[in-house]
Amino acid sequence: MIEIKNICKSFEGRDVLKDISAVFEKGKTNLIIGQSGSGKTVLLKSIVGLFEIECGEILFDGRDVRTMDFKEQKLLRQEIGMVFQNGALFDSLTVEENVRFPMDMFTNKGLKEKIKRVNFCLDRVNIKESNHLYPSEISGGMRKRVAIARAIALNPKYLFCDEPNSGLDPVTSILIDSLIKDITAEFDITTIINTHDMNSVMEIGDKILFISEGQKCWEGNNTQIFSTRNKKLNAFVFASPFSKKFRELKKMEEDE
């Protein structure tokens, strides 16, 4: 479980995160949603420690990151897996070397054992016979899946995904979503996903945090989100003509 309490962050005097508190539960896919520029990525990167927060607390299973020393923070980071927006695979390494990288760095396993684990992780994300390809030789969807495989290589307790569906077609997006959801349940991970994809919200939103202009505006799940009266959230959720139609149909259904 990850708990954030009253987090604040500003850049050059501009407040980007304003007093945000939330609890992200274990074994569930926790979504942070909001418009572009609302502060989602800053929030996610603040939780993983890429940005230093100015006030508040971040607790990983009760352990406060801000009071940890360098060694403790380093150990905590080995419990974290992160999938970046574009995969962030290392260009100079093959698919296999990319997934093996955290094991090479932090374990004393033999090569055979590491390759076995690599193959297990790649198999888990449905990637076969691509071990010796470079990131530039595989598709965007495959890159995301390899990034997920790398993120789970060290059996993380916490998984962070920054817009895992951006730039992907709807079918691949659904595959990625279900993969993350399955992995979260299978390994009992605390997963936090940053997204503005409404399909993801509907499919895997066990818990949803809506952020607008750096503030928490709403909290709930994927069934509550369609019946909320929060104006900002409704404007976000029902922005597309398709979702507007969906809302009208839902209203008609309720009236009947």
Place this chain on the structure above:
Amino acid sequence: MGVLYHIGQYFLLLVRVFKKPEKNSIYRQQLVFEIEKLGINSIGIVAIISVFMGGIITLQLTYNMVSPLMPNYIIGLGNRDTLILEFSSTILSLMLAGKVGSNIASELGSMRITEQIDSMEIMGVNSASYLILPKIIAVVFMSPLLFIISVACGLFGGLITGPLSGTVTVATYITGITTLFVPYYVAFSIIKTFVFGFLIATVPAYLGYYVQGGALEVGRASTKAVVNTSILILFFDLVLTQLLFK
């Protein structure tokens, strides 16, 4: 203020770079890779440039310095000392600042903007040390080797063009390059190449590592890396010459 900020950041980065590596075996692999990429792959261009420069220096000496009052072996001697004291150490380092420096800055810059460095940090890897330390060791220790190759190739270039110009024979040229040899000149230049090698690896690494933005900024950082490293090489050439020749 800006300059002081960058100097401070540069030294803070160096502190991170020289922290104890996570795993020595991985760093050794990376070092071999960097030696090949930054050092071995530069030998060809260094050799070509040095052969031509040795030939050009010899021709310039032939046309401008030969007179009945001076012995002809001055051509070989002049070529040797020019190569050892300045060309193969300083000018070659300026060239390497262009080739190796821009490579380092653009590589690290690209890794930064594509979040590869962030992903290493999240894993708990000291990205500064993992990415930069092997480059520093590779460039610092390959620079003296490139210097020696450059001197040898430059002398060979002179050996070809000198006799071809008709003013100096092979024997006189060889007499020139073996006369009045001061071993300290070689030591002086090797010290310089160590310093220049350090600058060639660290200044572009700093500029690449802290790139913010996109492809345009990576290009800018790469250009800035070459310009700043070149200026620093010339500045330290001046300082080291003053210090080591006093």
